[in-house]
Every structure is written in C-alpha cells, then in structure tokens.
Amino acid sequence: MLLPRPDQPAPNSTMSLTKPVMRGLLGAQIKKHLTIAAGLCVLTVGGWKMLVQNPRKQVYADFYKDYDAQAEFDRIRNLGLFQSCQPDD
Amino acid sequence: MATWGYMGLQDSASPLMEQLIFFHDHAMVVLILITTLVGYMMASLFFNSFINRFLLENQTIEVIWTVLPALILIFIALPSLRLLYLLDEVNNPSVTLKSIGHQWYWSYEYSDFSQLEFDSFMVPTEELGEAGFRLLDVDNRAVLPFNTQIRVLVSAADVIHSWTVPALGVKVDAIPGRLNQISFLISRPGLFYGQCSEICGANHSFMPIVVESVSVKSFLSWVTSSDEA
Numbered sequence: 001m002l003l004p005r006p007d008q009p010a011p012n013s014t015m016s017l018t019k020p021v022m023r024g025l026l027g028a029q030i031k032k033h034l035t036i037a038a039g040l041c042v043l044t045v046g047g048w049k050m051l052v053q054n055p056r057k058q059v060y061a062d063f064y065k066d067y068d069a070q071a072e073f074d075r076i077r078n079l080g081l082f083q084s085c086q087p088d089d
Numbered sequence: 090m091a092t093w094g095y096m097g098l099q100d101s102a103s104p105l106m107e108q109l110i111f112f113h114d115h116a117m118v119v120l121i122l123i124t125t126l127v128g129y130m131m132a133s134l135f136f137n138s139f140i141n142r143f144l145l146e147n148q149t150i151e152v153i154w155t156v157l158p159a160l161i162l163i164f165i166a167l168p169s170l171r172l173l174y175l176l177d178e179v180n181n182p183s184v185t186l187k188s189i190g191h192q193w194y195w196s197y198e199y200s201d202f203s204q205l206e207f208d209s210f211m212v213p214t215e216e217l218g219e220a221g222f223r224l225l226d227v228d229n230r231a232v233l234p235f236n237t238q239i240r241v242l243v244s245a246a247d248v249i250h251s252w253t254v255p256a257l258g259v260k261v262d263a264i265p266g267r268l269n270q271i272s273f274l275i276s277r278p279g280l281f282y283g284q285c286s287e288i289c290g291a292n293h294s295f296m297p298i299v300v301e302s303v304s305v306k307s308f309l310s311w312v313t314s315s316d317e318a
Contacts, residue, residue, distance in 0.1 A: 025139055026139070026141065029137075029139065033129070033130070033133050036129065037125070037126055037129045037130065040125050040129055041122050041125045041126055044121050044122070044125045045118055045121055045122050045125075048114075048117060048118060048121050049118065052114065052117075053111075053114040053115075053117075053118070056110070056111075056114060057111065060101075060107055064276070067277070069235055069236060069276070069277055069278060069304075070304060072277060072278050072279075073235070073278035073303060073304050073307070076278055076279060077303075077307075081280065082280075082301055082303060082307075083229070083230050083232070083301060084230070084232040084301055084303055084307060084308070084311035085303060085307045085310070085311065
C-alpha cells in the first residue's frame with residue numbers, strides 16, 4: 001500500500017470515523033430511562049388496578065347485590081354451628 | 090378467619106372493613122408505583138457506563154424530588170383522612186356490648202336489656218372437638234345481631250389488652266381505668282374470630298375472641314333465655 005506523500009492530498013477514503021456524541025449525555029440518558037420507567041410504572045399500576053383492585057370491588061358488589069342475610073343465617077344455623085340458636089330439626 | 094398460609098386481609102363482614110380493604114388496595118397502587126420507579130432506576134445502574142466526576146448539585150432535580158413525594162403523600166392522605174373520620178362516626182347504636190379484658194380471658198356484659206354477664210375462655214386444645222379451631226375457639230361466644238348498629242365499650246380489669254376482630258375491622262385497646270368505644274355494623278351472619286392484640290402476660294396468645302353474628306330475633310331470644318338461666 002502506498003503511503004501518502006506530505007505534499008499531495010490524501011486519496012479519497014470510503015471509511016471515516018463518525019464524531020462521537022460529546023455533550024448532552026445525561027439529558028439523553030434521563031429522557032430514555034424516564035420514558036422506560038414511566039412505561040413500566042403504567043404497566044405495573046395498571047396491572048394491579050385491573051387484576052386486583054377493580055375485580056375485588058366487583059366481587060364485593062356482586063356478593064352483596066342479591067345477598068339474603070336471613071337465608072344465610074338459617075343455613076348456618078341448620079348446620080348446627082351457632083351456640084345461641086339450634087337447628088330446625 | 091385466617092387460615093394458614095393466607096397473606097391478605099380477611100374477607101370483610103362489615104362496611105367499614107370493606108372500606109379499609111379498598112383503601113389498602115389504593116395505598117398499594119402508590120407503593121407499587123414507587124417500587125417500580127426506584128427498582129428500575131437501581132437496575133439501570135448496572136448497565137450504566139457514564140461517569141461524571143464533577144457532579145455536585147442541581148436545583149432542578151432537588152425541586153423534583155421534593156415536590157413529587159409531597160404530591161404522592163397527598164394522594165395517600167386524602168382517602169386516609171376520609172376513612173379515619175368515617176371510622177369515628179357513631180350512628181345511634183341499638184346494642185351495647187361491654188367487653189372487659191382479664192388475665193387471661195374476656196368477659197362480656199349486655200346491660201341494655203338485662204344484666205347478662207359471662208366469661209369467655211379459650212377452649213384448651215385437649216378439649217377441642219374435631220371441627221374446632223385450635224387457639225381460636227372459646228366456650229362462650231359474644232353473640233351480636235347482624236345489620237344492626239353495635240357499640241362495644243372496651244376496658245380491662247388488670248393489664249392492657251386489645252379486643253380485635255379483623256373481619257369487622259375492629260381493634261380497640263382495653264386499658265384499665267379507661268372506657269374505649271367502637272361502633273360498627275355486621276353485614277352478614279357467621280362466626281368471626283380474633284385474638285388479644287396487646288401483650289398481657291404468659292397467656293396473651295390464648296385469650297381469643299369469637300363473635301357470633303345472628304338475626305335480631307335470634308339475638309333477642311338468646312338474651313332473654315340467657316338472662317332467665
């Protein structure tokens with residue numbers, strides 16, 4: 001390979017090093033990680049709300065919607081579980 | 090009641106306990122948010138290759154990590170205060186039960202209708218039937234009516250105890266020389282278990298509480314027949 005002579009321009013090269021990013025590294029890192037963190041938070045909080053919090057409220061609402069406390073009391077009483085009152089038979 | 094291996098709050102038997110459970114779910118939203126945020130920030134440090142030798146102070150981030158926690162605390166405080174005041178309301182109770190803590194049993198007094206008083210001791214394990222719950226069953230249960238406003242006055246005869254029934258969202262200290270009041274409503278019939286919640290000596294773990302929730306009619310006939318007996 002011929003070495004370039006000092007009085008002549010260097011031959012055209014198809015490869016050149018790109019200048020590395022020298023500034024704004026912290027800002028760029030913060031933006032990237034904050035975006036990912038926010039997305040993760042939305043996922044986890046949304047998951048908790050959708051899989052635990054809202055279903056639990058619904059379960060309680062459904063349980064008490066048509067709940068007949070007197071019928072349930074008679075059922076437990078007839079199983080002989082109460083001390084204060086006896087089964088029907 | 091609590092069974093082994095169970096991690097969560099017991100199913101509620103009272104509207105106030107329902108609200109406590111829902112508030113706990115709300116507080117968990119905040120905790121999960123903080124844990125995810127901080128956990129991700131810590132994990133990202135494992136993959137960080139930047140160094141800043143001149144990092145000293147930054148006004149912006151100081152403002153952010155002061156204001157953000159304050160906002161988060163407001164999100165927790167508002168529902169918490171709402172529930173706190175709700176728990177303190179007294180709604181014209183129809184039944185009053187006095188619960189006195191002793192070493193090591195509870196005694197109950199029903200003074201509304203008649204002078205009905207009895208002691209409630211834990212059933213020893215040797216005397217427990219096949220269907221009995223070890224360390225939880227008692228000989229005489231505190232019978233109360235469901236769907237009725239109830240007031241419990243709690244005190245103690247010797248040292249400090251605490252009258253607790255998790256399913257009803259009730260925990261009241263029993264302090265000698267002091268009368269503490271708690272008000273609640275039981276939404277459904279059944280048996281609700283609790284244990285003394287203030288260290289009171291050798292048998293602190295062996296003075297449980299059992300509330301038997303029955304219909305109003307049943308409760309009245311029980312009070313009448315017990316008093317006659």
